[in-house]
Amino acid sequence: MISAEGEIRIHRLESNDDCSGFRSGKIDLDCFFQRYAGQNQFRHHIGTTYVAIQGDCITGFVTVSSGEMMAEELPKPLRGRLPAYPLPILRVARLAVDERFQGHGIGRLLLRAMLELALEMRDRVGCTGVVVDAKPDAVDFYSGLGFKVIELVSGALGDRPEPIAMFLSIRQIVAARVG
Numbered sequence: 001m002i003s004a005e006g007e008i009r010i011h012r013l014e015s016n017d018d019c020s021g022f023r024s025g026k027i028d029l030d031c032f033f034q035r036y037a038g039q040n041q042f043r044h045h046i047g048t049t050y051v052a053i054q055g056d057c058i059t060g061f062v063t064v065s066s067g068e069m070m071a072e073e074l075p076k077p078l079r080g081r082l083p084a085y086p087l088p089i090l091r092v093a094r095l096a097v098d099e100r101f102q103g104h105g106i107g108r109l110l111l112r113a114m115l116e117l118a119l120e121m122r123d124r125v126g127c128t129g130v131v132v133d134a135k136p137d138a139v140d141f142y143s144g145l146g147f148k149v150i151e152l153v154s155g156a157l158g159d160r161p162e163p164i165a166m167f168l169s170i171r172q173i174v175a176a177r178v179g
């Protein structure tokens with residue numbers, strides 16, 4: 001994937017990418033990126049990380065995996081006539097931009113790339129929307145892209161209590177793309 005800007009490239013994490021200098025200001029995210037993103041992707045296959053690169057520098061990353069949720073976990077207006085069994089989703093597990101590059105549209109660019117990936121999933125294997133586990137101070141960032149807070153049934157997306165689950169439906173992604 002390549003951004004419209006041309007100078008920021010987004011690609012799947014590669015084993016020779018140097019993650020060591022990345023600092024987002026959130027130690028847990030930096031630690032995940034430097035220690036676990038690679039092994040989760042290359043060894044365990046439990047999530048895939050995409051990096052934004054400017055020149056030789058990794059300016060941001062986003063980690064996604066496939067997941068599922070129940071229609072009853074969605075607010076009524078979003079539920080529509082979805083069936084009452086687990087629904088496929090794309091889960092944004094982690095997203096961070098290096099402190100030096102925050103506020104320049106890279107977070108949004110990475111997230112938009114993942115919305116495109118969700119559309120690809122829809123066509124290839126089925127996908128009803130995107131779920132993010134938002135840190136409390138990033139909720140407004142996701143709201144700005146149309147995500148809505150949802151109440152997940154405990155354990156549906158892991159057992160970390162702290163993040164706030166937010167959802168964006170495939171229908172909304174398509175509408176935003178067209179509009």
Ligand SMILES: CC(C)(COP(=O)(O)OP(=O)(O)OC[C@H]1O[C@@H](n2cnc3c(N)ncnc32)[C@H](O)[C@@H]1OP(=O)(O)O)[C@@H](O)C(=O)NCCC(=O)NCCS
Nearest residue numbers: 095096097102103104105106107108134135137138140141
């Ligand atoms: C949250 C984060 C990923 C946003 O990335 P970014 O590249 O700095 O954000 P962008 O420049 O793409 O911002 C896009 C829009 O969101 C807004 N925004 C960015 N961060 C925000 C925040 N924390 N709260 C509210 N709005 C935010 C911007 O002002 C911008 O709005 P505008 O287009 O109206 O000007 C980044 O600041 C970050 O890595 N923070 C530390 C780690 C973190 O909290 N990650 C989220 C984990 S769930």
